Amino acid sequence: MKFALFTGCVAHGATRELMVSTKLAAQALGIEFVEMKSAACCGAGVVSEKSPLLADTLNARTIALAEAQGLDLVTICSTCQGQLKKTECHINGDEEYKKKINHLLSDGGHQYDGRKSRIKHFANILASEEGMRRLKERVVRPLKGLKCAAFYGCYVLRPSELSEFDDPDNPTALEDIFTALGATPVDYPSRTKCCGFPIVMMNKKASLEMAGNALLDAVESGADCVVTGCPLCHLNLDSYQPEIDKLLKKKYAIPILHLPQLVALALGHTPKELEMDKHIVSTTKVNRILASH
């Protein structure tokens, strides 16, 4: 299994532990990632506020880079995944638009085809038949007793017409992965909701309340930790948790893990190797539960 890896910006910035754990998880699963070092930011649905055509052109360029490598493209961020898929859906089926985009790309030596590379979130790879087979084969430390609440991230689910990830209302990819790792998935209504991150700069109170309600829901459903495939959700749920506590007058202290961290834990890596000590909310609860089984 070999893929072009679109890391996104945040895995090289505020959530570097995501990059570290992605590499370790992929290595342990025998998945080869070729990092796309000349791919531009996906625009996070923000560049398209300024210019939808600019955002689509930059993302088409990224997809064209993967196509030129002859590889499927894998993302490790729900936001990146959503934006790239959106561009793909905008262009495919609209020949005029495709021509316009390719005209813009041609001077840089790129050509968008739209059929050569599939765009997949790492969770899609893991939840595929082959991914599941490898996971089950290579788990050396089943995550027995660990109750995990999935937090999908909006962009990967909605609009489902443009994301083509899973059932937007009843996704199962993350829960299937948890089960394969020996962990126990926790069902709770907020797992498909918004973390509030996109408006943390515009309406902080609403943003943190959104995150807080999701955390409370996870805690009340018995989760030991929340696991997300989106580093932006991670930022709001983890980095802002002390402020969320204050705002909602609660004390959650629920650890938030990146999906690759959870996977790599089951594949034998230590929390230290996965830089779980870098999280704002302590992850010792997770370590303790795993040690007790």
Place this chain on the structure above:
Amino acid sequence: MATFRIKRYNPEKQPEPYYEDFDLDIPKGATLLDCINLIKWTKDGSLSYRMSCRSAICGSCGMKANGHALLACQRQADSLLDKDGTVTIEPLGNMKPIKDLVVDFKPFWDKVNKVQPYLQTSAEAPVGKERTQSPEQFRLIDDTSTCIMCGNCYSDCNTLEVDDNFLGPAALAKAQRFVCDSRDEKTLERVTELSKPGGIWDCTHCAECVERCPKPAQPFHRIKEIMTVALEEGVHNNNGARHALSFTRSVKASGRLNENQLPVESMGYFNIKGLLELVPVGLRMLLKGKIPPIFHKSIDDVKDVKRIYKELNQ
């Protein structure tokens, strides 16, 4: 036999809502509304809900099935059953229930009215004919004009769940209908108003509204269209616009997002209160070694990204 678990509420008899189960054989091809009608006609005549056209035109029968808003007349009932053969029916969210599945739409309509949903122009009306548009001009507002005001988007909006002040997806979609109308002369005034707190920049991008919209109106896409117009019109003095501009500049400069610069520029360099708000989270991240590298690295071949920006005059 299917079970319809319906959230009942009648404050005149009992202050708290409760769930009541109704068992029903779903007739072949019946919609959810057909089944609810059957329950009302054959099991409990006091069950209250709104309905009219039965053809997804009037927008009256919005309700929640299994936690998500839909038009009851637009979905086959058996497609909604869970593995135990049950479907849970509740009133639309983000509005106060009046009785059973009937909610109070007043805040919804107040917000629609707030965006001044009518054409504003000083041009004389042509005598004996309409104010016409070209097909290209109409295409910009075609999707929004399909909105049937069912309130499904409003019900499931993630921002509205935590902030009543938000205008909400339906009103903002209606606003786009006039912001992008070639005949309207109040574009700048409209986008200025819509850029204030509670407006376009409070949309959290969850796209629940797109998922729940039974028509092509799809409010989130319309909200983004207003954002683009607001930026083009130069309405930049707010965190949302500064955020979009800073983000776009950052990608132009290095091909990547500069995470250290973005929060500061979004708040605005002279917004002391806003900048101070960034300090606690910044310090926490610094202490944990989570602050993005101070020396921001560009992607390889950033020149090509700059070239694309230049070609698009961005």
